[in-house]
Amino acid sequence: MIAEAGLAALWFAGALAALQLVMAAIGIARDRDDVAAAVRPVAIVQGLLALLAMALLIELFLGSDMSVKLVVENSHSAKPWLYKFAGAWGNHEGSMLLWVTILGLAGGAVAIFERSLPERTLTATLGAQATIALGFYAFLLFSSNPFARLNPAAADGLGLNPLLQDPGLAFHPPTLYTGYVGLSVAFSFAVGALVTRDVGPAFAKAMRPWVLIAWIFLTLGITAGSYWAYYELGWGGWWFWDPVENASLMPWLAATALLHSVTVLATRDGLRAWTIMLAVVAFSMSMIGTFLVRSGILTSVHAFAVDPERGAFILALLAIYIGGALALFAARIGTVRAGTTFDPVSREGGLVANNLLLSVILGVVLIGTLYPIVAASFDVQLSVGPPFFNKAAGPIALLLVAVMAVGPLLRWRRDDAKAVLGRVMLPIGATLVAAIALLFVWPGVLPWAGLSLAAGLAVASVAPLWKRNLKRTPLFTYGMVIAHLGIAVSLAGMASDSAFTQETLVAVRTGEPARVGPYTVTLDGISPVIGENWSALEARLTATRGSSERILRPQLRFFANPPTSTNESAILTVLDGQLYTVLGQPDGQGRWQLRLWWKPFVTLIWFGGVLIALGGMLSLLGRVRRERRTAMRTQWA
Amino acid sequence: MKAKHQRLTLALLALGAVVVAGLLALSALKDQAAFFYAPSDVRRDGLPLGRAVRLGGMVEGGSVKRAADGITVHFVVTDGQATTPVVFAGIVPDLFREKSGVVAEGQFQPNGSFVASNLLAKHDEKYMPPEMAGKMHETKTLEPDAKP
Numbered sequence: 001m002i003a004e005a006g007l008a009a010l011w012f013a014g015a016l017a018a019l020q021l022v023m024a025a026i027g028i029a030r031d032r033d034d035v036a037a038a039v040r041p042v043a044i045v046q047g048l049l050a051l052l053a054m055a056l057l058i059e060l061f062l063g064s065d066m067s068v069k070l071v072v073e074n075s076h077s078a079k080p081w082l083y084k085f086a087g088a089w090g091n092h093e094g095s096m097l098l099w100v101t102i103l104g105l106a107g108g109a110v111a112i113f114e115r116s117l118p119e120r121t122l123t124a125t126l127g128a129q130a131t132i133a134l135g136f137y138a139f140l141l142f143s144s145n146p147f148a149r150l151n152p153a154a155a156d157g158l159g160l161n162p163l164l165q166d167p168g169l170a171f172h173p174p175t176l177y178t179g180y181v182g183l184s185v186a187f188s189f190a191v192g193a194l195v196t197r198d199v200g201p202a203f204a205k206a207m208r209p210w211v212l213i214a215w216i217f218l219t220l221g222i223t224a225g226s227y228w229a230y231y232e233l234g235w236g237g238w239w240f241w242d243p244v245e246n247a248s249l250m251p252w253l254a255a256t257a258l259l260h261s262v263t264v265l266a267t268r269d270g271l272r273a274w275t276i277m278l279a280v281v282a283f284s285m286s287m288i289g290t291f292l293v294r295s296g297i298l299t300s301v302h303a304f305a306v307d308p309e310r311g312a313f314i315l316a317l318l319a320i321y322i323g324g325a326l327a328l329f330a331a332r333i334g335t336v337r338a339g340t341t342f343d344p345v346s347r348e349g350g351l352v353a354n355n356l357l358l359s360v361i362l363g364v365v366l367i368g369t370l371y372p373i374v375a376a377s378f379d380v381q382l383s384v385g386p387p388f389f390n391k392a393a394g395p396i397a398l399l400l401v402a403v404m405a406v407g408p409l410l411r412w413r414r415d416d417a418k419a420v421l422g423r424v425m426l427p428i429g430a431t432l433v434a435a436i437a438l439l440f441v442w443p444g445v446l447p448w449a450g451l452s453l454a455a456g457l458a459v460a461s462v463a464p465l466w467k468r469n470l471k472r473t474p475l476f477t478y479g480m481v482i483a484h485l486g487i488a489v490s491l492a493g494m495a496s497d498s499a500f501t502q503e504t505l506v507a508v509r510t511g512e513p514a515r516v517g518p519y520t521v522t523l524d525g526i527s528p529v530i531g532e533n534w535s536a537l538e539a540r541l542t543a544t545r546g547s548s549e550r551i552l553r554p555q556l557r558f559f560a561n562p563p564t565s566t567n568e569s570a571i572l573t574v575l576d577g578q579l580y581t582v583l584g585q586p587d588g589q590g591r592w593q594l595r596l597w598w599k600p601f602v603t604l605i606w607f608g609g610v611l612i613a614l615g616g617m618l619s620l621l622g623r624v625r626r627e628r629r630t631a632m633r634t635q636w637a
Numbered sequence: 638m639k640a641k642h643q644r645l646t647l648a649l650l651a652l653g654a655v656v657v658a659g660l661l662a663l664s665a666l667k668d669q670a671a672f673f674y675a676p677s678d679v680r681r682d683g684l685p686l687g688r689a690v691r692l693g694g695m696v697e698g699g700s701v702k703r704a705a706d707g708i709t710v711h712f713v714v715t716d717g718q719a720t721t722p723v724v725f726a727g728i729v730p731d732l733f734r735e736k737s738g739v740v741a742e743g744q745f746q747p748n749g750s751f752v753a754s755n756l757l758a759k760h761d762e763k764y765m766p767p768e769m770a771g772k773m774h775e776t777k778t779l780e781p782d783a784k785p
Binding site: 234271273274338341342352356357359360361362363364367368371372375380381382383384385387388391392396505506507564565566567582584585587588589591593595 | 641643644647648650651654655657658659661662663665666669670671672673689691703706707708726727728729731732742
């Protein structure tokens with residue numbers, strides 16, 4: 001019954017999405033305020049129904065209902081509770097349902113909380129959101145039904161890919177999706193504003209919190225995914241330029257650009273057309289990412305099934321939504337009058353540079369990601385990996401960091417180049433000092449530039465607080481400071497990891513020491529361990545550094561359902577970096593392979609990521625507070 | 638500057654940025670994209686020296702040999718028509734075994750052997766590299782027993 005109820009909830013939600021679209025269209029085209037007024041409640045109920053369907057799917061996984069095809073194919077009754085729960089979205093259908101649920105909830109949230117947008121634009125926005133939802137409900141119901149039954153029922157399931165059996169599965173996908181799909185709100189806002197021709201500072205101020213929320217979640221999701229891949233895969237890397245990773249990076253790049261251009265629109269009424277364009281592009285990147293990951297043209301842990309029909313379906317949705325939004329943009333943008341002008345040397349100028357550079361990086365990543373697919377259709381098989389992305393995107397990213405250091409020190413509208421030079425002296429000094437100091441340990445060109453610029457950016461990012469009354473400085477200024485500082489911290493971690501990582505690969509007997517970085521690692525012994533649904537060979541390693549002695553226990557883990565083994569790394573985190581250990585195979589003569597890394601300051605990468613998200617949160621809080629205060633003031637006046 | 642002019646300038650700048658991105662990407666792709674080879678491709682087209690490529694095929698039965706250091710592995714990749722000897726130092730992936738599919742990342746040596754810096758095997762029993770699936774269809778003589 002649960003499966004049927006879930007399917008029914010999905011159908012109802014789809015029908016409500018259709019209703020929502022029709023009512024919004026009537027409300028706007030016929031100027032019927034009474035019809036338009038009902039769009040909000042419909043959007044809320046639609047979101048709740050999608051949530052109900054998701055909850056029912058989770059219930060099926062928790063109860064190990066082996067008469068449901070999806071549960072049989074992706075779960076097992078002996079799986080720990082957490083992975084039954086999170087396993088609900090550890091497969092194609094379930095993850096698409098999560099996608100649609102978040103889409104519906106995002107629309108519902110707009111319907112509940114958005115009060116500053118003119119009612120007509122809001123109706124159009126919710127209509128656009130319903131249009132997107134309708135397509136993806138159709139996708140779920142017609143080609144990816146998560147509630148399909150299996151007759152006769154199976155005795156037990158096939159199990160979940162062991163690489164996914166990690167607490168990360170409970171956190172990473174929902175967080176990433178909230179960001180990823182949350183960008184649909186920006187897309188719908190843009191479409192709504194184009195429909196009602198209402199693009200201005202008020203619109204930008206209304207859109208900004210929604211973009212911020214999506215961006216915060218996207219940042220956290222990417223950071224979490226990166227750390228998960230880092231410790232789970234046992235390869236010692238934290239970013240592989242895998243197409244699936246790029247699929248999450250591209251919306252982030254676009255959303256970051258949008259976040260900055262929407263500020264120009266809100267504060268200075270500039271960059272109108274560009275901001276609308278970016279809002280369309282950002283969610284388009286989310287959809288392209290969904291297509292890449294869910295169509296089965298890529299092979300990775302994320303691509304669960306290969307089915308050409310599904311790929312064609314998503315591709316068609318992509319064409320309709322992106323093409324439709326761009327056509328609307330082309331038709332309407334002429335009627336949106338240009339905003340106010342500004343000097344090239346100004347805060348706006350800096351933000352334009354930020355946007356251009358982010359767009360170039362986005363373009364490079366997009367081309368690099370799609371190239372193998374295009375080549376494959378010409379029967380050429382190739383892969384594009386880290387060498388390409390590092391070479392093509394790395395230098396531009398560093399240029400962006402330089403712009404990021406200067407930008408916040410510029411005044412709005414017009415600034416004096418000489419005065420600016422005076423303000424950036426200190427950051428430039430910091431960069432030069434770091435650059436010269438690093439010459440003595442030469443880490444390679446990119447890491448050298450990265451570390452030097454990170455030093456400069458760290459100084460520059462706190463400079464806006466210089467000589468200010470810290471108590472009276474608005475919260476969103478702190479947000480910017482912390483987010484930019486986060487970039488500097490993260491960049492320092494990346495550069496340090498790529499420059500100073502030391503790796504040792506050895507086969508050792510018990511008691512035989514191996515050296516890596518400042519550590520001496522000794523294999524004390526190997527013993528078997530039993531987990532809830534796995535067994536493992538566990539190495540006991542003693543890592544000594546000076547007088548400190550720590551124990552690490554990397555494992556070689558064997559899963560029965562499905563029959564797979566994984567290398568569970570053991571990581572020792574200390575203030576100045578991480579010792580990363582992986583246990584390999586025995587060589588048959590009493591020796592065991594050990595792969596050891598010493599990674600100085602690698603943790604800064606994710607710490608920086610969290611700081612960036614924290615900056616976003618402060619900014620969000622500051623903006624919402626100020627809007628509320630302004631609203632109260634106008635109410636009283 | 639008039640608003641209209643500034644908008645035009647910005648639009649041109651944006652266009653320029655897109656063009657720059659395209660040119661940059663394409664020029665970097667020229668020497669950074671890793672092409673995929675099967676052993677018989679190499680026999681037919683010659684050795685792609687001096688660049689990172691991927692070599693794919695089946696690990697030949699009985700060909701896996703571990704060197705005395707306990708780290709280096711020698712094996713032979715075959716696609717049913719030709720073979721390439723591969724050397725790899727490191728921890729082989731969980732599902733690396735004889736008569737099973739593998740994709741090796743690395744460089745060909747002038748003597749025709751392949752030095753791998755990384756090995757990709759199946760993630761789980763459902764996984765097969767898409768390039769492999771394609772290659773396996775081409776060489777019908779070989780039974781892809783990696784498939785479940």
